[in-house]
Structures are given as C-alpha cells and as structure tokens.
Amino acid sequence: MYNIKWHTEAAIQSIEKEKISLQDGTELPYKMAMLMPPFEGAEVMQNSPELVDAKGFVICNDGYQHLRYPNVYAAGLAVRVDSPFGDCKVPFGVPKTGYPSDTMGKIVASNIVNAIKGNQKFKTKPFGKMPGICIMDAGNKEVFIFTNHFFKPRQFEIIFPNILGDFGKVILEKYMMTKNKHGWSFLP
Ligand SMILES: Cc1cc2nc3c(=O)[nH]c(=O)nc-3n(C[C@H](O)[C@H](O)[C@H](O)COP(=O)(O)OP(=O)(O)OC[C@H]3O[C@@H](n4cnc5c(N)ncnc54)[C@H](O)[C@@H]3O)c2cc1C
Numbered sequence: 001m002y003n004i005k006w007h008t009e010a011a012i013q014s015i016e017k018e019k020i021s022l023q024d025g026t027e028l029p030y031k032m033a034m035l036m037p038p039f040e041g042a043e044v045m046q047n048s049p050e051l052v053d054a055k056g057f058v059i060c061n062d063g064y065q066h067l068r069y070p071n072v073y074a075a076g077l078a079v080r081v082d083s084p085f086g087d088c089k090v091p092f093g094v095p096k097t098g099y100p101s102d103t104m105g106k107i108v109a110s111n112i113v114n115a116i117k118g119n120q121k122f123k124t125k126p127f128g129k130m131p132g133i134c135i136m137d138a139g140n141k142e143v144f145i146f147t148n149h150f151f152k153p154r155q156f157e158i159i160f161p162n163i164l165g166d167f168g169k170v171i172l173e174k175y176m177m178t179k180n181k182h183g184w185s186f187l188p
Pocket residue numbers: 042043044075076077078096097098099101133134135136137
C-alpha cells in the first residue's frame with residue numbers, strides 16, 4: 001500500500017547528500033529523509049545514574065518501584081521496559097503510549113498510599129500485560145487500536161481507521177482534561 005518498501009534490521013552506516021547507506025551495502029536514494037533518533041530518558045534522569053539504565057530509564061519492578069531504592073517510584077515514559085523478544089541486531093526502543101503511562105501513574109499512587117499507611121497491599125501490572133488502547137495519528141486520518149495486552153501473546157487485537165476524520169483525539173483530549181481537572185481518577 002502507498003508504494004512503501006520496508007527494510008527490517010536495517011542499520012544505517014552513513015548519510016550522504018541524496019543517499020543513505022545501510023550496513024549490508026544497500027543504498028537508499030532520497031530527496032527528503034526523516035530519521036527518528038533513538039528514544040532516551042529525560043536529561044534529569046540521565047543526570048541521576050544511580051536510578052537509571054544506560055539510556056536514562058528508571059529500573060523498576062512491576063509495581064513501578066525502583067529495584068534498589070524502595071522509596072523511589074516512576075511512571076510513564078520514564079520507566080525502563082524490556083522488549084519481550086530480547087535484543088535485535090539493530091537496537092530499538094519499546095513504543096510507549098499514553099494509556100500505560102496513566103495506568104502506571106495510578107498504580108504508583110496506590111502503592112505510595114499503601115506504603116505510607118504501612119499495609120502490605122502492593123499493586124502490580126507488567127507493562128506488557130496492560131491493554132493496548134490508543135488513538136494514533138496516521139497521516140491524513142486517525143486509527144483506533146484496541147488489544148487486550150500490549151505485548152503478545154494476545155487474545156484480542158483490532159486496529160481500524162476513523163473514516164469520519166480525526167475528531168477522536170479531540171474528544172479524548174476534552175475527556176482527559178475534564179477528568180484530570182476534577183480528579184476523577186476512578187475513570188479509565
Ligand atoms: C510525536 C509523538 C506522538 C505521540 N502520539 C501518541 C499517540 O497518538 N497516542 C498515544 O497514546 N501516545 C502517543 N505518544 C506517546 C505519549 O505522548 C506518551 O506516552 C505520554 O506523553 C507519556 O506521558 P509521561 O507523563 O510519561 O511523559 P511526558 O508526557 O513526556 O511528561 C514528562 C514531563 O516531564 C517534564 N520534565 C522533563 N524534564 C524535567 C525536569 N528536569 N524538571 C521538571 N519537569 C521535567 C516534561 O516537561 C513533561 O511535561 C506520542 C509521543 C510523541 C513524542
């Protein structure tokens with residue numbers, strides 16, 4: 001579709017004027033190229049090496065509590081998430097979307113409350129087991145993604161375009177802003 005030819009495990013060797021060379025010798029001519037830099041933790045976290053891995057992501061357990069410092073929690077993009085299929089030839093980052101960030105935030109809040117109260121309740125939810133719920137920009141339209149788990153194996157997964165345009169994100173934004181403004185954290 002759209003005349004897109006994809007290359008997997010494609011390590012870029014060099015970028016020259018009008019030509020990108022891959023390590024396997026493939027040359028890709030271009031007039032306009034867009035390259036995504038590797039995803040890294042925020043500078044403040046990279047400046048805190050005791051808390052993070054080499055990329056600046058906080059190393060947590062499934063309750064989003066730091067592995068070595070139990071009074072430190074993280075949520076959202078800041079959390080280190082290991083890929084479910086180990087390392088590949090070309091390094092890559094696990095995609096993280098808004099919904100799991102929100103879910104982690106709630107888990108962290110609940111665990112901190114319970115830690116302060118001194119009870120043993122500790123919520124956990126591995127990143128890969130969270131539902132994948134996302135409205136994604138996809139060029140001139142948006143697509144809805146619903147899966148029962150972020151990572152495979154999944155029992156349910158569906159992706160479909162919003163044929164009526166891109167109002168889904170606008171509605172979602174209004175919903176999230178209203179929810180957050182009123183502190184209605186019981187809502188998904
Ligand atoms: C281009 C793009 C498109 C995306 N599209 C989608 C999408 O369609 N659907 C979807 O679900 N997700 C999407 N995402 C992912 C989504 O935006 C993130 O998963 C989500 O924002 C993560 O929330 P967060 O609170 O963890 O991090 P962030 O939203 O990044 O919040 C981190 C905050 O920390 C602040 N901060 C950083 N350094 C400091 C410091 N030193 N001191 C104080 N504050 C600091 C930042 O200003 C920022 O406000 C997209 C991301 C990008 C970049």
